[in-house]
Amino acid sequence: MFGSFCNYKNKKNTAYTLAEVLVVMSVIMLIILALPPVTKKVFKIKDTRKAHGRYECYWKVNETTGKKELWSYTAEENGREIETPLGASATYCEFKPTSNSIYFIMHAVGGGGAGAIVYTREIDNGDGTIDTVNVSDLEDKQPYVQAISYLMTSNPMPWPNWATWVDKVTLPKSSIPWDGKSRFDVGSVDTKQILRYRSSGSAGNIVSTFLPQLPGNVTLRLYPGKGGEISKANNGSGGDGEDTKIMYIYDGEAPIEGLVAKGGKGGNGDIDSRISYSLVGGPSTDFEISSKASIAGKKSGFNDVIESVEKYDMVQTKVPSNAGDSGSGETQYAKETDGQVYYEYDDNNGIGFNDRRIESDWKNITDKIKEAFFTRSNFSTEPNCELKTIDSSTPIIVKREGFCDWLTSDYTTLTYTCAIGKVPSAAISNINSVADPGPEADWKKFTVVIDYIYNAANNSFTYTNVDIKNAPTAYNPTNAKFYNCNFDTSLMKIYCYTQISNGKVYKCTKKGSSICSNGLEPKSRSKESTNYTNGTNEKQMKCPASGGSDGAVVILW
Amino acid sequence: MVIIKMNNKLKRGFSLFEAFVVMLIVAIFVALMANTVAHRPKEKVASEAHGRFECYYDSNGKLYQQMYTEGSTTGRKLATKEIGFEKEDGSIEMKKVCEFVPPSYAKYLIIDAVGGGAGGSPKGGASEGQFVSTFYASIERKYYILPGQGGKRETGANAAENGETTLVKNQDNDVMITANGGKAVSSLENTTVNDILDCSITEWCTLEQFDCQITPTCRVVDGKIEVSYCRTKGTYITQKLTYKSEKSDGTVEMGNPRFIVNNVYTKPKNANTWVYHDISQFSDYDDVSLDPTATYKANRPDWTPNVYDIYAPSMYTMELLMNTTAEGDDPNPSNLHRIIESLQYTSKIKDANVGQGGGKNQNGSAGGVLILW
Numbered sequence: 001m002f003g004s005f006c007n008y009k010n011k012k013n014t015a016y017t018l019a020e021v022l023v024v025m026s027v028i029m030l031i032i033l034a035l036p037p038v039t040k041k042v043f044k045i046k047d048t049r050k051a052h053g054r055y056e057c058y059w060k061v062n063e064t065t066g067k068k069e070l071w072s073y074t075a076e077e078n079g080r081e082i083e084t085p086l087g088a089s090a091t092y093c094e095f096k097p098t099s100n101s102i103y104f105i106m107h108a109v110g111g112g113g114a115g116a117i118v119y120t121r122e123i124d125n126g127d128g129t130i131d132t133v134n135v136s137d138l139e140d141k142q143p144y145v146q147a148i149s150y151l152m153t154s155n156p157m158p159w160p161n162w163a164t165w166v167d168k169v170t171l172p173k174s175s176i177p178w179d180g181k182s183r184f185d186v187g188s189v190d191t192k193q194i195l196r197y198r199s200s201g202s203a204g205n206i207v208s209t210f211l212p213q214l215p216g217n218v219t220l221r222l223y224p225g226k227g228g229e230i231s232k233a234n235n236g237s238g239g240d241g242e243d244t245k246i247m248y249i250y251d252g253e254a255p256i257e258g259l260v261a262k263g264g265k266g267g268n269g270d271i272d273s274r275i276s277y278s279l280v281g282g283p284s285t286d287f288e289i290s291s292k293a294s295i296a297g298k299k300s301g302f303n304d305v306i307e308s309v310e311k312y313d314m315v316q317t318k319v320p321s322n323a324g325d326s327g328s329g330e331t332q333y334a335k336e337t338d339g340q341v342y343y344e345y346d347d348n349n350g351i352g353f354n355d356r357r358i359e360s361d362w363k364n365i366t367d368k369i370k371e372a373f374f375t376r377s378n379f380s381t382e383p384n385c386e387l388k389t390i391d392s393s394t395p396i397i398v399k400r401e402g403f404c405d406w407l408t409s410d411y412t413t414l415t416y417t418c419a420i421g422k423v424p425s426a427a428i429s430n431i432n433s434v435a436d437p438g439p440e441a442d443w444k445k446f447t448v449v450i451d452y453i454y455n456a457a458n459n460s461f462t463y464t465n466v467d468i469k470n471a472p473t474a475y476n477p478t479n480a481k482f483y484n485c486n487f488d489t490s491l492m493k494i495y496c497y498t499q500i501s502n503g504k505v506y507k508c509t510k511k512g513s514s515i516c517s518n519g520l521e522p523k524s525r526s527k528e529s530t531n532y533t534n535g536t537n538e539k540q541m542k543c544p545a546s547g548g549s550d551g552a553v554v555i556l557w
Numbered sequence: 558m559v560i561i562k563m564n565n566k567l568k569r570g571f572s573l574f575e576a577f578v579v580m581l582i583v584a585i586f587v588a589l590m591a592n593t594v595a596h597r598p599k600e601k602v603a604s605e606a607h608g609r610f611e612c613y614y615d616s617n618g619k620l621y622q623q624m625y626t627e628g629s630t631t632g633r634k635l636a637t638k639e640i641g642f643e644k645e646d647g648s649i650e651m652k653k654v655c656e657f658v659p660p661s662y663a664k665y666l667i668i669d670a671v672g673g674g675a676g677g678s679p680k681g682g683a684s685e686g687q688f689v690s691t692f693y694a695s696i697e698r699k700y701y702i703l704p705g706q707g708g709k710r711e712t713g714a715n716a717a718e719n720g721e722t723t724l725v726k727n728q729d730n731d732v733m734i735t736a737n738g739g740k741a742v743s744s745l746e747n748t749t750v751n752d753i754l755d756c757s758i759t760e761w762c763t764l765e766q767f768d769c770q771i772t773p774t775c776r777v778v779d780g781k782i783e784v785s786y787c788r789t790k791g792t793y794i795t796q797k798l799t800y801k802s803e804k805s806d807g808t809v810e811m812g813n814p815r816f817i818v819n820n821v822y823t824k825p826k827n828a829n830t831w832v833y834h835d836i837s838q839f840s841d842y843d844d845v846s847l848d849p850t851a852t853y854k855a856n857r858p859d860w861t862p863n864v865y866d867i868y869a870p871s872m873y874t875m876e877l878l879m880n881t882t883a884e885g886d887d888p889n890p891s892n893l894h895r896i897i898e899s900l901q902y903t904s905k906i907k908d909a910n911v912g913q914g915g916g917k918n919q920n921g922s923a924g925g926v927l928i929l930w
Contacts, residue, residue: 258899
C-alpha cells in the first residue's frame with residue numbers, strides 16, 4: 001500500500017499493488033516450504049507389522065524344585081522377555097499366534113534315543129544255534145601289551161639267528177615296537193586294551209516349516225518329546241526318544257496334529273562291539289575312541305537351526321544346547337593299564353591260536369623262555385625300565401633237536417652224520433654231501449660213531465657207546481653255540497643245547513590311564529556281576545551309557 | 558496496472574502481463590508444493606494377497622493341480638504338461654507334471670514337498686515320505702512338479718515298495734527340491750544300503766605287518782559303506798564297499814569284489830544284523846609275499862572263503878545293524894498332510910493323504926507339493 005505509515009489521514013481506498021501481493025505470496029511460500037517435516041510426519045504410513053519374536057518350549061530342570069519341568073520362553077523385539085516354568089505336571093506349552101505377523105517359522109526336534117548298555121549277549125555258534133549269555137563280564141583286562149623285542153645288533157649276537165618270527169594270521173595281542181629287526185623303540189611301548197562297547201542312540205529328527213500366516217482363532221499346543229531312557233530290556237538296547245508334536249486347536253474343536261518330529265532310536269544292544277584302545281603312558285592323546293566308533297551320542301544340530309541369537313542379544317535361545325541329542329553307549333573302562341615289554345616263548349605244541357610265537361627251522365622246541373628282555377645297551381637311561389642281565393651265570397638254555405643220516409656201518413659200529421641248527425635245504429636232502437660250515441655258522445654238522453653188539457638169536461642190537469665227534473661241552477657265543485649234545489639211539493636223532501648268556505635286558509613298563517570317552521565318570525558295575533568286588537575290580541569298571549536329550553519346539557515370527 | 562474506460566467510467570485492473578507473472582509464480586509454487594503435500598496412501602491391491610498352489614495325485618492316480626488366492630481359485634485341473642526325466646539307463650521318459658507360474662506380485666514362495674509313502678507289509682506299516690519345507694525369496698518364472706508315487710504293499714513274492722522321490726524343477730530343468738520317498742519294511746535279505754542304521758568294526762587284524770596303529774572305522778557315506786583300516790603296517794586306507802546293488806531285473810549285482818551280502822562273505826547274526834568278514838587279501842593281493850594267508854591256503858588247496866570257518870583270515874569283522882522294524886500297523890501320515898489338515902484346507906489334496914506310509918498290508922500314498930506365498 002502506497003503512502004507513509006504515519007500518514008493515517010491520507011487513506012486511499014485502493015487495491016494492493018502487484019508488489020505487495022508478491023511479497024505476501026513469497027512469505028506464504030516460504031512458510032509452506034518449511035512445512036515438509038511436519039506434513040510428512042502427518043502422512044507417514046503407519047507400520048502395523050508385529051514386532052519379531054520367538055516362542056520356545058523345552059524341558060529343563062527347575063533349580064528350585066530340582067525336577068525336570070516344561071518351560072516356555074517368549075522374547076519379542078519390543079523387549080518383552082519371559083521365561084516361565086509350567087509346573088511339574090505340564091506336558092505341553094500353549095502358543096497363541098500373534099496377529100499381523102508376516103510369517104511363522106516352526107522348528108521342532110524329537111527326543112534323542114538312549115545309548116545301549118552291556119546287558120546280555122547272543123553268541124552265534126556258527127552252526128545255526130545261538131546261545132544267550134549274561135554278559136556281566138566285560139572284556140578281560142589286558143594289563144600289558146605283548147610287545148616283543150630283542151637285540152639283533154648286539155655283538156656278539158645274544159640270540160641264535162636261526163630264530164625267526166612267525167606271525168599267525170589271527171589276532172595277536174600287540175604290535176612290535178621296533179623298526180625292522182635292528183632298532184627297538186621303547187617309546188613305542190604301549191598298551192592296547194580291547195574294550196567292549198555298545199552303540200549310542202540316534203538323534204531326534206528335526207522338522208522345520210514356514211507359514212505365511214496362521215488362522216486367528218487357532219492356538220498351538222506344543223509337546224516336546226522326552227529323550228529315551230537307559231534300559232535293560234531288549235538286550236540292553238536304549239529307549240527310543242519320544243516324538244515332538246505341534247497340535248492345532250481351533251476354538252471349541254478337537255486338536256489336530258500339525259507337525260511331528262520323530263524321536264531318535266535307542267542304541268542297539270545286540271551288537272557286541274569292540275575297539276582297540278591305545279594307552280601310552282601319561283596324558284594320552286589316544287582317547288579318541290568316541291570319534292572312531294559309535295559310542296558317543298549323536299548331535300541333533302538343533303541349535304544350529306533355530307537362529308540362537310537374533311538382532312538383539314536378549315533374544316538368545318533358552319533351549320538346551322543338547323536338545324534332541326542321543327545318549328552315549330556304555331563302554332568298558334580300563335584304568336591304570338600298564339604297558340610292559342616282555343617276551344613270551346612257547347613250544348610248538350602249546351601255542352594258542354592267538355599267540356605270537358617264535359620258531360626256528362628246527363622242530364620240537366621244548367624249552368620255554370620267559371621274561372627275557374633284550375634291548376639296546378643305552379636304554380638304561382630310559383624311565384620306567386628295569387635292568388635285567390642275562391650272563392653266563394643265568395643263561396637261558398634251549399634244547400634243540402637235529403636230525404641224522406646214516407653214513408656207514410660195519411659189524412661193530414654205525415656212523416651217522418647229524419645236523420642241528422638252521423640247516424640248508426641242500427644238507428637236509430643229502431647231508432653227507434654238504435661240508436660242515438664251521439662253528440661260527442648257524443648250523444653244525446657232527447659225526448656220530450655208535451658201537452653196537454648184534455644178537456643173532458633175537459635179531460636185536462645193543463648200543464654200547466655213542467661218540468659224538470668234536471662236540472663242544474660248553475656254550476661259546478662266538479665259537480660253539482650248540483653244545484652238550486646227546487644222541488637218542490631209539491630215534492636216531494641228535495639233541496643239543498644252545499643258550500643266551502650275555503644280553504642286557506630291560507623290562508620297560510609305562511603307566512597308562514584311561515578316561516571315559518563319553519565324558520562321564522566311570523563307575524562300578526552293579527552287583528549283578530558275580531565278579532563284583534566292592535567296586536575295585538577294574539575289569540568291571542564301565543563308562544555308563546547316557547539317556548537321550550529331550551526334544552524342543554521353537555517358533556519364530 | 559492499466560486504466561480502462563468502461564461504461565464511461567474509468568476502471569483500474571491488472572494487466573495481462575501482471576496476470577501472467579502471478580500465474581507463473583503460482584505455478585512455481587504449486588510445483589514446489591507437489592513434493593510437500595503427501596499423497597494419500599494407495600489401497601493395497603487385491604493381487605498382493607496370500608495364496609497357495611496344490612499338486613497331488615487323486616485316488617485314481619490322476620495328477621491334479623489347483624491354485625488359490627484369497628477369495629478365488631483357478632479350479633482343479635488335470636495336469637497336462639509333460640517334461641522329460643532321465644532314467645537310470647540314460648534314456649528320457651516323459652512324465653506329466655504340475656506346472657506352476659508364480660503370481661507376479663508374490664514376494665516369496667514357501668514350497669512344502671513330501672515324497673511318496675512306502676507300501677506296508679504283513680509285518681506292519683511303512684514310513685511316510687520325507688517332508689521338506691523351503692523358503693524362497695527369489696522366485697523362478699515357472700516350476701514343474703512331479704510328486705513321487707506311493708509304494709505298493711507286499712503281495713506274495715513281491716516285496717513292499719519304497720515310495721518314490723518327489724521332485725520340483727524350475728523352468729531350466731534344475732532340480733529345486735528333492736523329497737525322498739518313504740522306506741518299506743524289509744526283511745534282512747531285502748534291505749538296502751539306506752536301511753543301515755549303524756555299522757561297527759568289532760574285530761580286526763593287528764598283525765605287525767597289518768597294524769599301522771590306527772583303529773579301523775566304518776560309516777555309511779553316499780550310498781556306500783566306507784571302511785578305513787590298516788592295510789599294511791604303514792598304510793591306512795579307506796575303501797568304499799557296495800552293500801548290495803540290484804540290476805534292473807531285481808537280481809543282485811555280483812560285480813562287487815567284496816560282497817557285503819551273500820552267502821559267502823556275510824551271514825546274518827539275527828533278524829536285523831549282518832556280520833561281514835573282510836577277506837579282501839584274497840582278491841586284492843597279487844604279491845604272495847604280502848599275503849599272510851599263503852601258507853594257510855597252501856595247506857588247504859580246496860579251501861574257499863567261508864565265514865563259518867573261524868580260522869578264515871580276516872582283515873576285520875564288521876557288523877551292520879539294519880532297519881527291519883515296522884512302524885506299527887497304522888498308516889503313517891506325512892507332515893505335509895498334517896499341515897494341510899491343521900490349516901483346515903477343504904480342497905481335494907486333503908483327501909489324497911499325500912506322502913502317507915501304508916499301514917499293514919496297505920499301499921503307500923503318492924507324494925505331493927504345497928506352495929504358499
